[in-house]
Amino acid sequence: MDLRHLRYFIAVAEEENIGRAAARLHISQPPLTRQIQQLEEELGVRLFTRTPKGMELTQAGELFLEEARNIRSVVEQATERTQRAGQGKLGRLDIAIFGSGILGTIPRLLLAFRNDYPEVKTVLHTMTKAEQIEALRQRRITVGFNRMLAPLPDLATELVATERLLVAINEHHPLAREESVPFQSLAEHPMVLFPTGARPNFMDKVMRLCEAAGFVPQVSQEVGDAVTGVALVAGGFGVCLVPESVTALTLPGVVFRPLQDAPANASIDLSCLYRADDQSPILSAFLETVRAFRDTQTIETPADIRSATGWDADM
């Protein structure tokens, strides 16, 4: 049996007349007669009773008509869904984020993607950078978000956002009195550093910046993630350099200050990481959304930073 048989059968059943059905199907009458005969023979069932007026469905034919229409709609839905899946509009995207990735940029990006591709189910996995790379190799995830990425074989990256560095300061700390903090002045205060994970990491970046500025930071504590770091600032452990998006995390007693006379490289990239050989249309769609998102962010920067950094609230 063939889908053509079903199409023909439905036409004949609906027209109750082989000639009209043939016209509707844009074929001539005899082939249609034969196709119907074939169908009946293959099923071993009389589907029509031939009357001088035309074709009339038998009870079995009546049932088969329902079934045929059902099959037709199931097939239509299947192709339609598959096509949507092929265009990256339907399916599942496994995404890895790092500890403090839930803050700031990433949720807004994910929301934008969800908005453009509502039928793609996004599944978030919290992973360290090393775990992400491993998971990408094993295809357990399709994209990972990260900072401080060294070039990796077989993996490609797409820049999501470039964030300035800010200083997290306890509100009673002397540096909190100024609206911005000279980078040099960090030399004189104990500093909390993070994360302690796989190199190169954000800690290395900070160390290099200090080195370039001609001092070695007084490390009061090393911690695993930004949330812990800011919490220690609240506890009076010292100051802490953080990427801008961490300001989404407001802790009582902590204020964020921009760097004054900051070195040109006092900023850090947030990128997403994916298999270079991955042709998945969902990934393409996601990367496309990332690029669009990055552009809108760049344009909207001024207003965005004012609210995102929480200056108004702190002043």
Added chain:
Amino acid sequence: MDLRHLRYFIAVAEEENIGRAAARLHISQPPLTRQIQQLEEELGVRLFTRTPKGMELTQAGELFLEEARNIRSVVEQATERTQRAGQGKLGRLDIAIFGSGILGTIPRLLLAFRNDYPEVKTVLHTMTKAEQIEALRQRRITVGFNRMLAPLPDLATELVATERLLVAINEHHPLAREESVPFQSLAEHPMVLFPTGARPNFMDKVMRLCEAAGFVPQVSQEVGDAVTGVALVAGGFGVCLVPESVTALTLPGVVFRPLQDAPANASIDLSCLYRADDQSPILSAFLETVRAFRDTQTIETPADIRSATGWDADM
């Protein structure tokens, strides 16, 4: 798209290798390659990623595999159900019965049919003989049960059972004292007659029997159906000739007695009526069951009558 495409696609998806899939499908490799290409082109979707090791499903392919398997099973079920319908094993049978038809033979027959063809839904309609004929003409029913059928054009009959006539008598009535009633003696007692419906009817039959025996019955009351007739017997309106199956209806104060020296034709046929041109396999199946049922009834008659007539209970 074609069901063949789906079959081929499933094979390739399962084997992850065109060569092996081709072997499994008993075709050679190149046509299979082309069919898969065709399918992808028609859908506009890459279903497989070609690797040196073989064929690997894309995400869209994964989805389409599920859909394809689903379609396959839907089609299988459709053909299977249609075939059962074509063999009269699945479907619906609209049956007409007359007022007191719920008594005795018919329910047992229907039960037997239900047992042989559990997936045929039987729908009962209560109709008079005239209504049945009309409904058969309009195809609103497929079979009707009736007594006293004159040959009808376009309609055929099948004998279901031949029932003896019994006399329903009030237990205080003088005739109730004997174990059987001489037909002649009915001449001396008022008689309830039924039904008053379309001729020829059971009333005509009784009149002819009396005429043959040389008397005219004293008609105390004419009623529409057997149930009412027997109820009037209970109320003392006289005796009433009834078909054997009416004994299934036990009313307090009423006993049933066989006829003694009954004329050879003191019996009445229960038949079912159907369109002579009806080729429906369900009807054929039903008529087959009727014939089988009629035979078992004939064989089992002795024991059957003893219990069905209720003699034991009345004696």
Added chain:
DNA sequence: CACGCTCAATACCTTCAAGGTATCGTTTCG
């Protein structure tokens, strides 16, 4: 490094069935 192995893809031929035209046999209706 080259050779062979294993894939899928391509080229080209064959065949069978789907589709077309012409015609027939019935039944119905004017």
Added chain:
DNA sequence: CGAAACGATACCTTGAAGGTATTGAGCGTG
């Protein structure tokens, strides 16, 4: 009784499914 309408049949044409032979690409191994 002839015309019209309907499905069935006979016979021809063609396109696509299937077959064989071969190519080309990636991998592993001697």
